[in-house]
Amino acid sequence: MIYGIGTDLVDLDRIRHWLDYKHISRVLSEEEINYLQSMTSSERQLTFLGGRFAAKEAIFKSMSHGEGNVNFKDLSIMNDQYGKPYLKAHPFDQNFKFQISISHTEKQAIAFVICERL
Numbered sequence: 001m002i003y004g005i006g007t008d009l010v011d012l013d014r015i016r017h018w019l020d021y022k023h024i025s026r027v028l029s030e031e032e033i034n035y036l037q038s039m040t041s042s043e044r045q046l047t048f049l050g051g052r053f054a055a056k057e058a059i060f061k062s063m064s065h066g067e068g069n070v071n072f073k074d075l076s077i078m079n080d081q082y083g084k085p086y087l088k089a090h091p092f093d094q095n096f097k098f099q100i101s102i103s104h105t106e107k108q109a110i111a112f113v114i115c116e117r118l
Contacts (some may be wrong), residue, residue: 003096003117006061010109012046015053027053029076029089043106050109051102054078055085059098062115066117077102086106 018024019042022032032052038044056072076089077100084101099114 004090006058008057025063055111
């Protein structure tokens with residue numbers, strides 16, 4: 001059963017200055033940071049960061065901000081073998097499942113999330 005939906009749009013120019021460890025460590029999990037650091041293109045890093053930021057905002061919106069003590073780095077969004085994003089780690093009740101879609105252009109990243117109660 002669908003519990004909630006969330007979407008978020010990020011202007012990549014607005015977060016361009018976040019490509020330093022101080023900022024990314026507030027948004028990304030350690031696993032996501034390791035993946036980001038393996039990328040050689042700063043533009044690819046920016047779209048990755050923007051997409052993950054948008055997806056995490058959309059997850060919080062789908063939960064109506066859920067539990068107030070959860071922050072961005074508590075969520076780890078990775079990609080499966082086909083490139084589909086999935087929520088690998090989260091502190092929410094395990095009776096929730098999240099469907100995530102992330103897309104981007106050169107200037108924006110967008111994410112859409114469906115939160116299902118199992």
